[in-house]
Amino acid sequence: MSRLDGNERWKSKMLLTEHVERYDEHHADGDAQGAVSAVQERAPRERNIITTEERAMLRDFILLPHMEKMVEKSIADVENGTNILRRAHLMAGQKILDRIVKDLYGLRRELKQRNIRILNEEHADLVVYHRYFCRGYEDRFGMTRDVMRSEISVRLARYTSELAALLKEGAMK
Template sequence: MSKLDGNERWKSKMLLTEHVEQYEQQRHPAAAAKIITAEERTMIRDYILLPHMEKMVQKSIADVEHSTNILRRMYVLAGQKILERIMKDLYTLRGELKKRNIKILTEEQSDLVVYHRYYCRGYEERFGMTRDVMRSEISVQLTRYTSELAALLKEMK
């Protein structure tokens, strides 16, 4: 029995989600297997964002193909390489989510928040992100893909 059992005051304090998860796992070991982890939340976020990134890169490639830029062939090849990487990551992520018995379903929008329903080991929950958060996460991930491509090109020197 923990000092926090029966004391409702701890709920009003600011706690990191990892600490709450650890406490819940200690109190209810059987239910802990059904609680979604921080890593799985990140996987859900990426699963939601990757299709948006795929569309953005495809549109960018189409725009570059129709431009008169001298280096358009190089830009198209770089865009295709990034698109391949996004699609590979999405495929891997789908397999990992399936292995962990997590299913992501519909998208619904409420004010500025986009919600996705998901089932995690028998429990249904909602995952919400604002459009600003989605934009910033997409920007960060596209920067990461671009950096990986740049590092690959530097290795070829």
């Protein structure tokens, strides 16, 4: 029972008829039924808010193109160099680049399926912001340059260790 039950003062306040009807329906159906409808009313709004997993996807979507450019630049530097192991470095760099492009492609498909769009990039002080739309909900996602650098180095180390594992596995056979 709410404080408004039995109190006639609330009827004199400016309320929309829809609110009064919803209140009456809510209490006429009983507490159990009303609780279910309240959860159902809140559910669409809660689905629009971005989840932690989707935030990680946004982060990856922002970082992967930077990583792709870095690896491409590194490959170009190796091509123009005079290193004895140039061909091995080129093959390793190309394999890592292929993996980054594959991950970026899969990430784009997943974001599209979840109805998440990432728009322009804005720079403010040392933070890089990206605007995104998530099922009608608009917000900004920001990362500092230091965080981006550290995340990129961790990711590149992971790709390199995956490549090393593949090489070891191939050597074992």
